[in-house]
Amino acid sequence: MNAHIITIGDELLIGQVINTNQAHIGERLGAIGIDAVEMTTVGDDIDAVLRTFERAWKTSDVVVVTGGLGPTHDDITREGICRFFQTDLVSDPDVRRHVAALMARRNLPWTEAAENQAMVPRVAVVIPNPVGTAPGLRISREGRHFFVLPGVPYEMTGMFNGSVVPFLSPLVQGAVIRHRTLRTTGIPESFLAQHLGDIDTLLEGAKLAFLPSAAGVRMRITVHADSPADADRAVNEIEARIRSKVSKYIFGVEDEELEDVVGRMLSVRKLTIAVAESCTGGLIAHRITNVSGASAYFERGVVAYSNASKTELLGVPPDLIAAHGAVSKEVVEAMALGVRQMARADIGLATTGIAGPTGGSAEKPVGLVWIGFADASGSLALRFTYGEGRTRIKERAAQSALDLVRRRLMEIL
């Protein structure tokens, strides 16, 4: 089964509202084995709405429409439904009672607009809206289904998950879809592809998408199968094959972040960490403390922006800074060793670099970052060169630093 998702509203076309509805619907349909093959957004314009209804209904088993169902003049979806399915509006007593009850609870008087909300297309089955006044609609013809839901995300998601998914789910036979996302960092998309080798042999008909960002490349596996068991088996096999080739770059699955993974590793090993940041400016500490329970392993962080603070808070000798510059292997190792010692932590992690846009030189350009690591066995430092862009450099450096901890703890660096 395939689906076309239609979202209606001028506010989407002018970019005032970001379209989260279509992503939500696409995700939930995928989870029950229905492929969204197209998403279309049009404004509050009856001709555009009718044209889109016609195109979608011609090619898709399932059409989901959101928006334009309210009581005001710009809400034209019901008119579109009536014209498209050649039907008229009738008052629905259940909807009318529900609207009246909602309005009474909010101490609002009965109005024409309220009366209007109870009018539904004659051929439609009502989908109840527990939290709002605009009812949803379903029109089914020859095994195909046309749904209409309000555009308010809070109302839409409740109705979609509560009524549409339970209706569609039993109708989907055979085709099961499974996705799995493997998160990598420290390797560009093209190198990842190269390491994977012949992609067709690897995938055996499944799909693999590469989704790059500053945090690294996500690899998303998509498998179609006849049963949930087959789908799980296939996705597991492909994951294992990918891991056998690029294991050390994969830090997590699905929405896992590096700070979650590193936090778990520190907890299990009963280790503590302290962080000394210059160019990342607090971002590493912020990410580590985003994880609930971080206080068990995160002792302290220092954002040592000035040279004086590097000396006072971390014990970096002024001579060392004078000799090598604040952005150097020597200083970043001294920072990592210093914060580890001051905090009496098991691990010290440090960054220093040039986030720009000013302050770069030929020898030390914008984007140059040193990352230092210290533990009981001593210290080491890695040199990175990122592109331009202050926030992007901070993001990439923080990601590299957390990944350095991950790799040291796994003994793959």
Place this chain on the structure above:
Amino acid sequence: MNAHIITIGDELLIGQVINTNQAHIGERLGAIGIDAVEMTTVGDDIDAVLRTFERAWKTSDVVVVTGGLGPTHDDITREGICRFFQTDLVSDPDVRRHVAALMARRNLPWTEAAENQAMVPRVAVVIPNPVGTAPGLRISREGRHFFVLPGVPYEMTGMFNGSVVPFLSPLVQGAVIRHRTLRTTGIPESFLAQHLGDIDTLLEGAKLAFLPSAAGVRMRITVHADSPADADRAVNEIEARIRSKVSKYIFGVEDEELEDVVGRMLSVRKLTIAVAESCTGGLIAHRITNVSGASAYFERGVVAYSNASKTELLGVPPDLIAAHGAVSKEVVEAMALGVRQMARADIGLATTGIAGPTGGSAEKPVGLVWIGFADASGSLALRFTYGEGRTRIKERAAQSALDLVRRRLMEIL
């Protein structure tokens, strides 16, 4: 002129990625007077891509396509362009040089994928991508324009605003739309509306949207006029009327963040700041250091997560923590005074609170945050209670802390 926005990528159809590109493009086109009339999303499927190109190019003056431009097998947009415009790929020497320079700077060897990135459709004009390897494309025919940009939002927005908008803007005549966004914090939407009073008198036919988020409420003014001068005049008048009613809650306009505003205020006044964070975990330092030139006024930050670090790094007496608890007015003021003194800064800013989800009590629930401020005249502390949600509490506390600095510097607190 009207436009059709096409976004390509399986990740959008399965809802893994929320489509922010189309909203951004729709908004920016609207700002120069081009109406987006339709947005279509299709997957990495050549037939769907070609079908959509054809439909869009038949009915729109401007087509903007994003996504599917990378070097891997699932990136099929260039193939679509070649087939649709019946052309072939040629290596572009400028793009090739740019890709080579980017890869050299990142210490990456030259690969086939890199070579491939330099291949562009013969009929296209290249739109430079300053920060990535995938070039953008423009194909113009009889006063109509077809643009192709990469899907990575960071790359896309830079290229769209830097190249596409300046190209299209002079071609648009007549109806002018102006938006202005006023950013507020520290006041809920309903109170803001109350302070504004009779909205119709205020707006005189313009539109005002309230867009709430954890950082505060954005108020967006939309004005339609016949000329740019009329539009500017109208939007300025409405802004002035709004400011006359809720001035102290407005910290900035458009995309300005509080850290930009506070940074500018500190620079102008030649003041320095140091930050001591407990519950915000480095987020305030991270935000302050996101601003280019922050090293001029940001001396250091301390993420004092453990009680020992509060004492060692900030000089907070252990007795004080024992008597009042780490989350208290007394401790947050001692932290602000301590970091100010240790850093020899003009201003000390501190946070302590319970970010949860565990660690709350009846007396000190999750969401309780104390924010402390110290300057030459002494110290003060404000108590906040936010809702649940660890990252949301961190975000709201960081926002309140930066706003506290803004208000003190403006002497409106």
